[in-house]
Amino acid sequence: MAKFNKVGLIAKNSDLSVSETLNDVYMLVQNLGLEVLLDSSTRGLLGGPVTVDMDVIGNECDLAIVIGGDGTLLRAARELVNTNVPLVGVNRGRLGFLVDVSPDGKLHELVEIINGKYIEEHRLMLSCELLRGGEVIHRSLAFNDMVMRTKNVIQIIEFEIAINGSFVLSQRADGIIVATPSGSTAYSLSSGGPIVNPNLNALVVQPICPHTLSSRPLVVTAESEISLLVTEKKPVYAQMVCDGQIYNDLQNDDVIEVRKHNRSIRILHPSNYDYHYILREKLNWG
Known part of the structure; x- marks a missing residue:
């Protein structure tokens, strides 16, 4: 059963390279029975759905999913840190220290997070x-x-x-x-x-x-x-x-x-998240 009720989707600003993954996430969240709000950064990437400003996502959503790279998550974190809305990142960038949900397959890691199976971190800003x-x-x-x-x-x-x-x-x-x-x-x-x-x-x-x-x-x-x-x-x-x-x-x-800053940002990771594994993979350690 889903732990969250209303989800905001945030993407790398009007970047067509993320549109396929954005659509996959959008359909997945809807099929799980959750209400979805699309940030203005997604405008033109899905066609019809209406978009909203980031402050609406901060006020109304209890989860924000970021589709893009670490830079996209940095922007979302600065805008949402004072709202207590947690972030989860789906990696469509290059390095991806922070956006660690794989877009491959059926997004099973994202499904687990939405259903409450995740590791939560509070990162200072x-x-x-x-x-x-x-x-x-x-x-x-x-x-x-x-x-x-x-x-x-x-x-x-x-x-x-x-x-x-x-x-x-x-x-x-x-x-x-x-x-x-x-x-x-x-x-x-x-x-x-x-x-x-x-x-x-x-x-x-x-x-x-x-x-x-x-x-x-x-x-x-x-x-x-x-x-x-x-x-x-x-x-x-x-x-x-x-x-x-x-x-x-x-x-x-x-x-x-x-x-x-007097508030920290909540980051949700897949349940198998391992910081040292991320370091080994991203920095090409042996």
Whole structure:
């Protein structure tokens, strides 16, 4: 018997490559007797059904199924984290650390999840603020990471790092990453950062190509407040980037403050989910 009553379907934005899987999931959920709402990202992929905005799914659904890659799930997580609606991902992307339901066969893993047979995780997220002249000019959430990086030029940027108001260091680098445990297998990993188990209450502070041989990543408690001050004296060509999807240009003396968001996102996995198996498969370990 289904554990859920109303399901929202979210897809990679108007991407025809996911339409077949989206249709399979749509028909499956309907055949299980559940009510279905289609997010506006599915517009044009199924033909007739009416679509709704994401906030309607957050207010009315008790499960959201994401069809696409990890990037699609990142967007859904940012928009739904404050609603307590759990997410399950059907993989139509490339790597797929987060969207781990296979679209092959009869979607039996998805059927099991809908019927209440799953592993639930609560993944922490970041709350990021950009301050200019002491005033907050932009707020954003991030599931994987917040990146401060140079923009469109090959040059380093100078900045200071403080944690809980305590000065840590001044650094010259291509940028810096503040990553959640989920994001530790994304940009941070390719920059030489550690893999952090998603159940740990921790954050990774990972410099990007630092101009010193002694710089190392930091792993800090997720209760930390991390502040980044742009101290570069020359005109700054840099950005604050959240999840590789939300971009904001920086100016000299801007401050970025990053902390754990006060709500976590619920992720549902198949009952046979094994984090270390995912690492072996995705990273080609022996």
